[in-house]
Amino acid sequence: MSLRFTAQQVRGIYNIMPTPAVPGADRWDCEDSVDYDETVRIVNMLIENHVDVIMTNGTFGEGATLTEPEWRKFNETVIRTVNGRVPVFAGATTLNTRDTIRRSKELMEMGATGLFLGRPMWQEMDEDAIVGYYSDVAEALPDAPIILYDNPEAFKGKITPRTYARLAKIPNIIAAKYISVSAQYLADVAAVGDNIVLMPMDSDWYYAWKWAPDKAKAIWTGSGNCGMAPLLVLKKAIESGDEELAKQVTSDLRDAYSTLFPKGNFHDFSIYNIQLEKIRFNAAGLVNAGPARPPYNRIPEEYAEGARLVGRKYAALQEKYSKML
Known part of the structure; x- marks a missing residue:
């Protein structure tokens, strides 16, 4: 087996792009909801602004609401x-x-570098089921690198250190989209060793780097869709060991994101994940993500306004940090 991409190559900013939607995409009778011209524009914008990797069709990428x-x-x-x-x-x-x-x-036949894979979510999966699922995919596609998606709300549970240790034995799995750098982070880092890179979100990168400096090699984010400048400055600060600058960018990001979480918690955010993310992308002004697709197309106005504020605040950070590039 020869993977196209290995854990040792996982570095930098992994941006998940939205699936841009045409007007009317929030209706059940929309036949083709994707804005393909905007898709091309977003891809080119991300690459021209030095994204390291593009990812598609996670949660806010609306993998669950697109037709085949x-x-x-x-x-x-x-x-x-x-x-x-x-x-x-x-x-x-x-x-x-x-x-x-x-x-x-x-x-893979289209030319993708690798796969971004969550796990089936109709019912909760135990450790054997999770390992078995990824093992089956690896058996079917032995040369396909996999970034797994560890989201405790979407997939009905956090992956445990013991499960991570077993997943790390599957050569295809090279990285994980990791939701929160909290008490379990170091145990998970120890469990995966050098086989899987745990990628925190952008506003956790500084803390992951402080806790495990040799392991915090990459992040996942959606904020590249709102502007790459703050992320590029953060990347440069961490790579150069500039703790003061990395901490400042992190503080700015956390302030900008403060109204993204309804009632201040991840559970309530997860109920409106797609809507909130698309609203903040649109409000930042760089992309036209369009409306959210059904059934995830309704949201209380107070939550929507919180997301708009995030977009506006991030746009200000984009302007601020652009001057440092």
Whole structure:
């Protein structure tokens, strides 16, 4: 087996892009909801602004709400537009193993670098089921690198250190989209060793770096869709060991994100994840993510306004940090 991309290559800013939607995409009778021209524009913008990797079709990438033809044409458009300029890890998660494998094979045939895979979420999966699922995908696609998605709300539970230790034995799994740098982080880092890079979100990068400086090599983010400048400055600060600057950017990011979480908690954010993220992308002004697709297309106005404020505050950070590049 020879993977196209290994854990040792996982570095920098992994930005998950939205799936841009046309007007009317929030209706059930929309036939083709994807704005393909905007897809091309976003991809080119991200690459021109020095993103390291593009990822597709996670939660706010609306992997769950696209029809099969939309999912296929969107990823074809992304991969064709990227044209090998940066790696692409494309989302193939479905409600079952067989459809996920079928989609994964399509993506790799399209030219994706690797796969961005959560796990089936109709019912909670125990340790053996989680390991078995990823093992089955790896068996079916032995040369496909996998970034797994560890979201305790979406997938009904946090991956444990013991499970991570077992997943680290699957060569295909090179990284994990890691939700929160909290008490379990160091145990998970120890469990995966050098086989899996745990990627925190952008506003946790500084703390992951402080706790495990040799392991915090990359982040996941959606904020590249609002502007890459704060992320690039943070990356440079961490790579150069500039703790003061890294801490300042982190503080600014956390302040900007403060109204993204309704009632201040991740659980309530998760109820409106797609809507909140698309609203803040649109409010930042760099991309036109369009409306959210059904059934995740309704949101209390007070929560929506909180997301708009995040977009406006991030736009100000983009202007501030652009001057430092």
